[in-house]
Amino acid sequence: MKLTVLYDMLRWEEKAIIEEAKAIGIEVVPFNIKSGFFDITSQENSYGDVALERATSYYKGLHMSAIVEASGTPVINSREVLEITGNKLFTLLRLKSAGIAVPKTYVSFDPDSAMSAFRALGGKAVIKPVTGSWGRLVGLLEGEYSAKAVIEDRAYMDPIYQIYYLQEYVNRPPRDIRAFVVGNDVIAAIYRYQPEGDWRTNTALGGRAENCVVNEELRETAIKAAEAIGEGIYGVDIMESDDGYLVHEVNGTVEFKHSVSVTGVNIPRKIVEYAIRRAKR
Numbered sequence: 001m002k003l004t005v006l007y008d009m010l011r012w013e014e015k016a017i018i019e020e021a022k023a024i025g026i027e028v029v030p031f032n033i034k035s036g037f038f039d040i041t042s043q044e045n046s047y048g049d050v051a052l053e054r055a056t057s058y059y060k061g062l063h064m065s066a067i068v069e070a071s072g073t074p075v076i077n078s079r080e081v082l083e084i085t086g087n088k089l090f091t092l093l094r095l096k097s098a099g100i101a102v103p104k105t106y107v108s109f110d111p112d113s114a115m116s117a118f119r120a121l122g123g124k125a126v127i128k129p130v131t132g133s134w135g136r137l138v139g140l141l142e143g144e145y146s147a148k149a150v151i152e153d154r155a156y157m158d159p160i161y162q163i164y165y166l167q168e169y170v171n172r173p174p175r176d177i178r179a180f181v182v183g184n185d186v187i188a189a190i191y192r193y194q195p196e197g198d199w200r201t202n203t204a205l206g207g208r209a210e211n212c213v214v215n216e217e218l219r220e221t222a223i224k225a226a227e228a229i230g231e232g233i234y235g236v237d238i239m240e241s242d243d244g245y246l247v248h249e250v251n252g253t254v255e256f257k258h259s260v261s262v263t264g265v266n267i268p269r270k271i272v273e274y275a276i277r278r279a280k281r
Contacts, residue, residue: 001279002027002048003272004073006064008034008055012257016268017052026272033064040067047073050279052271054253058086058131061253076275077232077252084229085252089130089165091229098228100221101246103239104168114151114164125166127151133251137161140169167248170241176248177212177238179222180256180267182274183231186219188265190258209258221245233271 003026007014010030021028029048033055047068053075055061065079077085084090095102106117118125118141127150129137141147154161179189189212212218222236225247235254239246256267 001050001276002029003275003279004029004031004048004051004068006031006033006051006053006055006061006068006075008032008057008060011056011255013255013268014054016257016260017054017271020266020268020272024269024272026276033060038067040070042071045071045073047071049073050275051075052275053077053082056133056253058082058133062086074278076278077234078230081230081232082252085234085250087130088128088249089163091250094228095225095247095250098224100225100228101244103170103246103248106166108164108166109162111151111155111164114166115148117164117166118147118151121166121168123147124169126169127154128165128167129161130163130165131160141166170239170246170248172239172241175240177218177240177245178251178254178259179212179214179218179236179238180254180259180265181222181226181234181236182270183233183277184223184226186214186222187270188259188263188267189214189218189222190262209262211262211264217245221247225250233274 003021005014005017005028018028018030051068051073053061053065062079062082065075065082068075069079084094089107092102092105108114108117125141127139127141139150141150175191175193177189178192180187191210191212193208195207221238225236226234229250235251236247237249239248260267
């Protein structure tokens with residue numbers, strides 16, 4: 001069996017996946033998608049039995065997965081899955097349609113309407129770009145003047161940032177939960193505690209990871225969220241609200257460097273084993 005790992009930046013995660021594949025005797029090909037050009041009219045398939053899409057760039061990864069799938073090689077996660085999980089609005093619509101509890105969310109396409117949405121959320125809200133990761137350009141809006149300044153700034157940015165995606169500020173502990181779903185199983189979960197001086201919990205911003213015991217309610221919530229998107233590998237982000245668990249994001253190219261050590265779970269091995277099962281179908 002041949003496993004291709006598609007990437008644009010060789011991080012700890014990609015190196016760990018490659019090493020685990022080698023350790024169990026799988027032929028693995030690291031493939032930097034920025035290293036060349038691709039003849040998309042060719043009938044030749046050079047991507048092996050299955051490919052793992054691990055690009056940090058949403059748009060590059062999305063288009064590369066389409067190229068590889070068209071050649072006949074299944075990609076984890078698929079182009080369709082990546083398209084949904086790479087866009088917070090698309091993801092939330094899938095979650096809502098599956099009956100999963102999510103934060104109250106408003107969307108507008110005009111700064112004045114965005115301010116009206118902010119007021120409707122009680123004058124305190126979280127604004128997020130519909131695409132993006134690592135907590136970048138995610139802002140906490142408090143107060144009329146500061147909210148107006150942030151929203152007006154985005155009116156002069158790229159068109160994608162002029163989709164105003166606002167969510168209620170959820171009363172939660174100073175943490176959220178990331179549950180790792182591989183196929184139809186929750187293999188591990190972590191608490192992500194917000195760092196001092198920040199309300200965001202992203203480990204990329206200094207958030208602290210701790211092991212989270214997976215109870216049945218958490219397992220059910222994470223699995224249901226993954227099933228709403230389609231089979232694959234996910235990081236399901238969940239908040240503990242006064243009314244129970246709320247799913248606020250689903251990540252389709254999930255990082256796990258800080259999670260292996262705190263959970264004791266060999267996440268890259270689980271990913272490789274899942275890729276092998278998918279290839280054998």
